[in-house]
Amino acid sequence: MLRELAELVTGMARREARCGLLTPPFVATGREGPSVRVRLVGCRLCGARDEARVWPAPMRADDGAPGPVLSMLACESLTARAVLPIVTAAEHFPELRDARFTTRALTWAALSHLAPEDALARVDAAERWVNGPDESPGRTLPASTRPHRPGAAWPGYRAALAPRFLTPHPALPSWLDIQYEAERRSVLLQRFEGA
Template identity: 35%
Template sequence: MIRKGEPSFELLSRMARREAMSLTLIPDLEVRVDSPRPRILFDTRECPWCEAGMPGTRAPLREVASAAGAAGLGGSSPELSVLHCEELTARSLLPLSLIRTVEGAARPRLSTRASFWADFIGSAPLSHDDVLRGLETLDSRESWLDDLLPAFHSGHAAWTQEIQEPSRVLPASTRITHPGGVDGVLASRQSLHFLTPHMDGALVGRLNGIYLSARMAAVRDALKPPAHCAFSL
């Protein structure tokens, strides 16, 4: 049983608050054109759990393109590594849309939590210690958002890193890409998981429950006036 005050509970709560802060950012409002320039590139990869390898990732925004075909797009657009079978919400990509890469800096390259977890843990059975060790590493790989939050709240954030090591992770929950239809959409919504929708078992079920409850509470607190920056506009 994981109780409030324990290190693992505090770790999950911190990650949940980080995602909540990301979800409640204000998007960059601009005039739309017929052929907008892609702001985010997707690098889709095979899933080690379901072996999905055919193109199937749903782009949640119009201004999304494949990294494989980005040769002529310059080096400034953030690139996100995702599993072929996972689906992200448009709002979860808000931090990437607010990044502005300065001249001379490397292209921001990040991965989803599921993509990170596939590399760090793989598809082998996990012990309690394995999961906690992975979460501690994941927390550190997401901490870049904590540093950029003040800039995000003011508008854009400058990306200045010339070398990006270790890799960064986007703090966002994920779910299975739905095949279409009412049943498919429902199944996708029910598969929401803070790490990867393929994980199951009693331990990860408890962790997911704690995380999603903490995320809901953090979003609710962030949107209370006058806490949210939108109320100062």
């Protein structure tokens, strides 16, 4: 079981690294670029609820306008680069222009009734849409998450900067987060060293 978990985590880390290296679409100065609407979902674990946030481009609050929608837990945050796979896919695949996506944390929460290795395998499978719209049974965003801590004092804010690959809440042994980050970083370094 541990070996299977480690293999899944390695593959997910490589996928996130490749997605983070995508080239953003060109947006002329003064023009509005593509965006991803974000819908916050209350968290059953910590009780976090939807609240107004200031979103970095290309994210924005879900106002019902056309475009892709990303649902995420109210207690998590993502980097702006994390949604690049959605922006890129919506630009290249017409069937994904108004698609709905979820974060890993939200997908994981929906699968919490399963054994950890089964739930992680399903999260992994739901991320494969990045290979093409028909490659996956779901549309989970392959991106690490961070706890959302508005108004936190520096020590709490600093602790929240460290990404977790699956959820802002403890879910799997911490060595998997360490392995994930080492693998993701290794792929990124190989890319930049080879450039």
